[in-house]
Each structure stands twice: as C-alpha cells, then as structure tokens.
Amino acid sequence: MKKILAILLFLFSINGSYSQIKQDKVLHFLGGNLYGLVGAGIANEISDGDRTWTFVGAVGGSLLIGLAKEGIDQNQYGGWSNEDLLATVLGGVTVGVTIDIFKKRKQRKREELFRNAIKSADTGFQKKFPIETTEINSLLVLGMSTTVLEK
Numbered sequence: 001m002k003k004i005l006a007i008l009l010f011l012f013s014i015n016g017s018y019s020q021i022k023q024d025k026v027l028h029f030l031g032g033n034l035y036g037l038v039g040a041g042i043a044n045e046i047s048d049g050d051r052t053w054t055f056v057g058a059v060g061g062s063l064l065i066g067l068a069k070e071g072i073d074q075n076q077y078g079g080w081s082n083e084d085l086l087a088t089v090l091g092g093v094t095v096g097v098t099i100d101i102f103k104k105r106k107q108r109k110r111e112e113l114f115r116n117a118i119k120s121a122d123t124g125f126q127k128k129f130p131i132e133t134t135e136i137n138s139l140l141v142l143g144m145s146t147t148v149l150e151k
Contacts, residue, residue, distance in 0.1 A: 022027050022050040022082065022150060025083065025084065025087040026087075027045070028066070028069075028084045028085075028087035028088045028091070029087045029088065029090060029091040030091060031062075031065060031066075031069070031088055031089035031090070031091065032062035032065070032066060032087065032089060032090060032091020032092045032095075033062075033091040033094065034091075035061045035062050035088075035091075035092065036058040036059065036061050036062040036093075036094075036095035037058070037061075037093055037095050038061050039057040039059075039060050039061020039062065039064070039092065040055070040057045040058035040061065040095060040096060040099055041057075042057055042061070043056060043058070043060070046129065051100055051103055051104075054099055054100070054103075055096040055097075055099070055100055056096075057096075058092045058095045058096030058099065059089065059092045059093055059096055060092075061092060061093075062088050062089050062091055062092020062093070063088075063089050063092065065088065066084070066085045066088030066089055067085065069084070069088065070084060070085050072114030076084070101113050108135020109150050130142070
C-alpha cells in the first residue's frame with residue numbers, strides 16, 4: 001500500500017512539473033533525442049560497438065544540432081537560449097544512457113547463454129588419431145576404408 005501511495009504521489013508531482021515546462025523545451029528535448037540517436041548510431045558503427053564512443057556520439061550529435069539551431073535562432077531572431085541548448089543536449093544524454101543500459105543487458109544475456117552452452121557441451125570428447133600413418137587417398141577423404149581396394 002505504501003508503494004502504491006508513493007508511486008501515485010510521484011506521478012502527481014510529475015504532472016504538476018510538466019505543466020511548467022514550455023512546449024519549446026519539449027520540442028528541443030525530442031530533437032536532441034532524435035539527433036542523439038543518429039550520433040550514437042554513427043559512433044557505434046565507427047567504433048565497432050564501443051559503449052563509451054556510442055555515448056559520446058549521442059551527446060555530440062545532440063550538441064551539434066543544438067548549437068546549429070541556436071545559431072540559426074541568433075541569426076534570425078537575435079535570441080540565443082542556453083535553456084534550449086541544455087534541453088537539446090539532455091535529450092541526447094537520455095538516449096546515450098538508454099542505449100548503454102540496453103547494451104549492458106544484452107551483453108549480460110549473451111554471456112549467460114555462452115556460459116550455459118559451455119556447461120552443456122561435451123568437452124570430454126577427444127579425437128584419437130591412428131598411431132601408424134597411412135597413405136591418404138581419395139577413399140580416406142570420403143571416409144571409406146582402404147580394405148575396399150584390397151578385395
């Protein structure tokens with residue numbers, strides 16, 4: 001009961017704080033999400049899946065688009081907004097963190113599957129080679145005995 005009450009109180013407090021955020025900041029946040037996702041994808045491909053560079057790519061992509069947008073706003077309207085830039089970068093940060101969390105989960109699942117596969121594998125099997133060497137011919141390659149030639 002206490003958990004439900006705490007969750008409801010948290011949800012009501014979020015609803016009140018959301019109404020105080022301007023719609024412009026929400027759009028900057030979503031733009032930061034989108035361009036952060038693009039930056040993370042590009043960085044992931046370039047760095048062969050390195051988690052640090054993927055996060056840096058997400059933040060860098062959102063920062064670049066935020067700076068470009070604020071530069072355009074400064075040129076057209078004469079108004080640079082650090083709050084808009086912050087909202088855009090925070091969008092990229094949330095994408096970077098989300099990708100990192102899901103990558104860790106996927107990596108842990110892969111490692112667990114690998115450990116389970118190794119446990120169930122028959123590692124006691126060893127191929128025994130014949131002591132005497134025989135001449136390799138086409139029948140041996142096919143897996144047939146050389147006694148077929150003697151008859």
